[in-house]
Amino acid sequence: xxxxxxxxxxxxxxxxxxxxxxxxxxxxxxxxxxxxxxxxxxxxxxxxxxxxxxxxxxxxxxxxxxxxxxxxxxxxxxxxxxxxxxxxxxxxxxxxxxxxxxxxxxxxxxxxxxxxxxxxxxxxxxxxxxxxxxxxxxxxxxxxxxxxxxxxxxxxxxxxxxxxxxxxxxxxxxxxxxxxxxxxxxxxxxxxxxxxxxxxxxxxxxxxxxxxxxxxxxxxxxxxxxxxxxxxxxxxxxxxxxxxxxxxxxxxxxxxxxxxxxxxxxxxxxxxxxxxxxxxxxxxxxxxxxxxxxx
Amino acid sequence: xxxxxxxxxxxxxxxxxxxxxxxxxxxxxxxxxxxxxxxxxxxxxxxxxxxxxxxxxxxxxxxxxxxxxxxxxxxxxxxxxxxxxxxxxxxxxxxxxxxxxxxxxxxxxxxxxxxxxxxxxxxxxxxxxxxxxxxxxxxxxxxxxxxxxxxxxxxxxxxxxxxxxxxxxxxxxxxxxxxxxxxxxxxxxxxxxxxxxxxxxxxxxxxxxxxxxxxxxxxxxxxxxxxxxxxxxxxxxxxxxxxxxxxxxxxxxxxxxxxxxxxxxxxxxxxxxxxxxxxxxxxxxxxxxxxxxxxxxxxxxxxxxxxxxxxxxxxxxxxxxxxxxxxxxxxxxxxxxxxxxxxxxxxxxxxxxxxxxxxxxxxxxxxxxxxxxxxxxxxxxxxxxxxxxxx
Numbered sequence: 001x002x003x004x005x006x007x008x009x010x011x012x013x014x015x016x017x018x019x020x021x022x023x024x025x026x027x028x029x030x031x032x033x034x035x036x037x038x039x040x041x042x043x044x045x046x047x048x049x050x051x052x053x054x055x056x057x058x059x060x061x062x063x064x065x066x067x068x069x070x071x072x073x074x075x076x077x078x079x080x081x082x083x084x085x086x087x088x089x090x091x092x093x094x095x096x097x098x099x100x101x102x103x104x105x106x107x108x109x110x111x112x113x114x115x116x117x118x119x120x121x122x123x124x125x126x127x128x129x130x131x132x133x134x135x136x137x138x139x140x141x142x143x144x145x146x147x148x149x150x151x152x153x154x155x156x157x158x159x160x161x162x163x164x165x166x167x168x169x170x171x172x173x174x175x176x177x178x179x180x181x182x183x184x185x186x187x188x189x190x191x192x193x194x195x196x197x198x199x200x201x202x203x204x205x206x207x208x209x210x211x212x213x214x215x216x217x218x219x220x221x222x223x224x225x226x227x228x229x230x231x232x233x234x235x236x237x238x239x240x241x242x243x244x245x246x247x248x249x250x251x252x253x254x255x256x257x258x259x260x261x262x263x264x265x266x267x268x269x270x271x272x273x274x275x276x277x278x279x280x281x282x283x284x285x286x287x288x289x290x291x292x293x294x295x
Numbered sequence: 296x297x298x299x300x301x302x303x304x305x306x307x308x309x310x311x312x313x314x315x316x317x318x319x320x321x322x323x324x325x326x327x328x329x330x331x332x333x334x335x336x337x338x339x340x341x342x343x344x345x346x347x348x349x350x351x352x353x354x355x356x357x358x359x360x361x362x363x364x365x366x367x368x369x370x371x372x373x374x375x376x377x378x379x380x381x382x383x384x385x386x387x388x389x390x391x392x393x394x395x396x397x398x399x400x401x402x403x404x405x406x407x408x409x410x411x412x413x414x415x416x417x418x419x420x421x422x423x424x425x426x427x428x429x430x431x432x433x434x435x436x437x438x439x440x441x442x443x444x445x446x447x448x449x450x451x452x453x454x455x456x457x458x459x460x461x462x463x464x465x466x467x468x469x470x471x472x473x474x475x476x477x478x479x480x481x482x483x484x485x486x487x488x489x490x491x492x493x494x495x496x497x498x499x500x501x502x503x504x505x506x507x508x509x510x511x512x513x514x515x516x517x518x519x520x521x522x523x524x525x526x527x528x529x530x531x532x533x534x535x536x537x538x539x540x541x542x543x544x545x546x547x548x549x550x551x552x553x554x555x556x557x558x559x560x561x562x563x564x565x566x567x568x569x570x571x572x573x574x575x576x577x578x579x580x581x582x583x584x585x586x587x588x589x590x591x592x593x594x595x596x597x598x599x600x601x602x603x604x605x606x607x608x609x610x611x612x613x614x615x616x617x618x619x620x621x622x623x624x625x626x627x628x629x630x631x632x633x634x635x636x637x638x639x640x641x642x643x644x645x646x647x648x649x650x651x652x653x654x655x656x657x658x659x660x661x662x663x664x665x666x667x668x669x670x671x672x673x674x675x676x677x678x679x680x681x682x683x684x685x686x
Binding site: 006009010013016017119123126132137218221255256257259263264267268 | 345510541
């Protein structure tokens with residue numbers, strides 16, 4: 001395997017890792033875009049989604065796609081419940097209260113799940129045979145392609161919903177100015193609920209796919225991917241849907257290249273160094289416009 | 296105003312403290328004169344709960360057998376179990392509770408190195424002997440100053456011996472000339488094994504061509520594995536715990552890495568096969584404490600199967616060994632004085648336990664042979680028995 005092949009293989013590894021970050025980042029960025037909340041519990045919603053998918057497959061005997069749907073439904077409802085119970089009462093509180101509450105929700109989900117499903121990692125049953133494509137010395141895994149494909153499709157669907165549908169228009173209006181939107185007859189509570197529902201359902205998709213791909217899930221699995229997805233969302237420009245996907249893919253590729261050509265121990269350091277650099281030099285992210293806060 | 300508030304807080308605090316002391320005083324139930332209390336400090340929940348629970352089952356079986364055979368010195372053994380949640384700080388709390396509230400005469404456990412090291416100060420201060428069934432780091436029984444810790448013992452072999460055994464196996468049995476060492480940077484166990492393997496493999500004429508690392512809880516190893524693949528080494532040594540090992544083997548095979556992958560006793564769990572799948576696991580070898588195919592351990596396996604309805608894993612076997620060792624020490628001490636138990640543990644010689652014979656060396660480490668198992672078509676085959684060099 002010569003250098004260029006190794007580089008290409010690392011690129012493939014990076015894109016597949018990045019598409020998982022992208023998938024989680026989509027939900028992150030969507031919720032931020034509408035209610036300006038950095039939902040730190042998002043990584044844990046992703047974990048709950050993985051477990052629901054796991055039980056749908058092992059206990060319910062469902063296949064991968066029905067299990068995905070079940071997991072999306074249940075996790076979407078969980079998203080609505082979380083918003084109603086934890087965030088809605090704080091709608092007019094300072095931003096920092098919401099942020100701290102989000103961290104609280106995150107711990108609550110982690111340790112409640114640990115109580116119910118035990119901290120022992122679970123292994124997903126094998127659902128898809130190992131289909132891999134060989135191009136010369138390069139190896140592309142079928143599941144990697146599936147994840148990348150699903151991420152792209154979801155990004156397109158979401159962008160369509162936000163920019164082309166009535167509910168999307170309501171979302172953008174509520175995001176722009178909640179009070180005025182309400183005066184114009186937009187039911188802001190309903191819009192925010194729907195936003196959380198969609199965001200959480202996206203996290204569930206990521207959870208189930210990761211479970212199938214890496215074959216192992218546990219109650220603390222959401223912490224690191226949650227943080228990485230946050231970095232991805234900031235990198236792409238938080239609040240912007242295509243930004244989340246591009247940010248996720250770039251982050252994944254950088255991690256793979258750092259691990260492959262510099263040192264595996266610097267991988268996570270590189271990811272978070274990116275966060276610091278972006279915040280320092282381009283706080284609005286790749287796709288974001290630098291706007292000054294209106295007074 | 297501020298002062299008043301402070302006073303109130305102080306009063307409240309001291310009140311709580313007093314209440315706490317009172318409650319603690321009531322907590323420990325008096326030991327009966329016809330029983331000997333043994334503490335079990337194990338990982339019953341948390342990320343290495345598989346290890347802790349299995350060891351505990353083995354230990355319970357050994358004590359049950361001793362009690363059924365008439366007890367020890369005319370007394371029955373009573374095991375008091377505390378969960379350390381797989382965390383070092385909880386392990387200290389558990390040991391403190393066992394010593395001060397339950398008044399145990401000896402502590403068995405925890406399973407993993409870090410948690411044993413965490414409790415060793417409390418146990419030493421209170422002169423209560425600790426017997427660690429599964430902790431394989433040298434630092435468990437020998438302090439940073441190079442002195443043997445008076446009250447800390449173990450009943451399994453130590454890391455350097457496993458690194459030594461695997462290096463020998465790679466060089467002699469597999470005829471390997473080059474190796475990659477891939478360790479878990481968040482675990483002392485993994486790092487120290489990697490170190491020893493490198494020394495011994497180089498001494499045996501081999502060459503370590505690449506050293507890489509990952510972290511506990513990592514999901515994706517493909518970037519590093521792609522790099523490892525380019526090294527084209529004869530063997531890859533991954534001394535790590537089951538969860539990451541399963542993922543590493545799976546992803547390595549997906550990337551077309553075909554060389555033998557070697558490991559240590561952290562591999563000895565069914566989760567590895569669950570995660571990696573039987574096919575990916577072919578051509579992997581690991582050192583461990585015993586093989587259930589070995590005729591000499593059949594007695595223990597049958598008894599265990601009868602008690603729990605499933606076969607023992609290695610941690611269960613080691614827990615059982617620890618139980619046998621403590622029972623033997625109690626008998627030879629002839630009393631339940633913790634210091635006498637300590638002396639008896641230190642002089643253990645040629646004791647037949649579940650997985651072989653144990654003789655305690657001067658560093659409180661047993662001299663014991665290791666077996667090497669190969670994963671083959673979903674089964675495990677014993678391919679070698681190697682006696683490590685005595686220190």
